[in-house]
Amino acid sequence: MSRRRVAVLISGSGSNLQALIDAAADPSYPAEIALVISNKADAYGLTRAQNASIPTQVISHKDFPDRSQFDAAIQKALAEHTIDIVCLAGFMRILTSEFTQKWFGKMLNIHPSLLPSFKGMHTHQAALDAGVKIHGCTVHFVVPEMDAGPIVIQAAVPVLPDDTADALGARVLAAEHQIYPYALKRLCDGTLKLIDGKVSKSKQAVHEYALFNPLPNVVK
Numbered sequence: 001m002s003r004r005r006v007a008v009l010i011s012g013s014g015s016n017l018q019a020l021i022d023a024a025a026d027p028s029y030p031a032e033i034a035l036v037i038s039n040k041a042d043a044y045g046l047t048r049a050q051n052a053s054i055p056t057q058v059i060s061h062k063d064f065p066d067r068s069q070f071d072a073a074i075q076k077a078l079a080e081h082t083i084d085i086v087c088l089a090g091f092m093r094i095l096t097s098e099f100t101q102k103w104f105g106k107m108l109n110i111h112p113s114l115l116p117s118f119k120g121m122h123t124h125q126a127a128l129d130a131g132v133k134i135h136g137c138t139v140h141f142v143v144p145e146m147d148a149g150p151i152v153i154q155a156a157v158p159v160l161p162d163d164t165a166d167a168l169g170a171r172v173l174a175a176e177h178q179i180y181p182y183a184l185k186r187l188c189d190g191t192l193k194l195i196d197g198k199v200s201k202s203k204q205a206v207h208e209y210a211l212f213n214p215l216p217n218v219v220k
Contacts, residue, residue, distance in 0.1 A: 004188040005034040007083040009074070009091040014045020015173060016089040016110055016180050021052045023181035030188035035081040037074060039093055055081065061093055071099040087184060088142065097144035105194035107142040108187065110180045112172050114138060114154055119147040124165040124172065135159050135168060137176045139183040141194055150199045152183045152192065 036049035141149040155175035186192035
């Protein structure tokens with residue numbers, strides 16, 4: 001099976017991008033990171049991509065009068081690089097419904113909470129404020145509504161009595177770095193599909209738990 005060509009959209013440091021790059025360095029991994037797009041020229045994730053000899057492109061939202069034209073520029077870049085799958089990794093822009101529908105079933109996002117709880121920003125502090133005992137992260141398909149797409153996989157981490165948002169966030173981020181490459185692998189090797197708006201797994205993947213705590217090495 002040929003490897004699927006993946007574009008990763010970022011806005012910042014790109015730690016989840018690095019996790020995907022590291023996974024894709026294995027020739028048996030069913031995806032290659034073929035393009036990294038950032039809306040910010042100073043995003044450190046661009047350096048990560050360049051260090052891995054991955055093509056990069058800066059498409060600033062500030063250069064366009066509206067979201068539609070910004071998204072059209074992204075779509076143009078994706079087409080030029082013959083991209084099959086899009087991964088959002090800390091991409092801090094809301095995409096238009098037209099764009100998300102174009103990539104329906106072919107675009108993933110990683111969110112730092114156990115959705116549907118704590119959508120949006122500042123999820124770790126929100127979890128602490130709510131007094132939950134388990135927090136975590138979610139990989140989901142992207143739909144027009146923010147943080148509302150069908151859930152692919154989740155990882156749970158305990159909330160400790162003396163946690164701060166930063167401490168909790170660091171443990172969640174470590175979990176993100178494991179489940180995002182796993183989810184992309186399953187989407188690209190065909191054992192995970194989106195059918196009629198629901199996540200479907202082949203028999204090969206059914207035995208693999210979709211919730212990990214403690215986390216195993218789930219990429220291999």
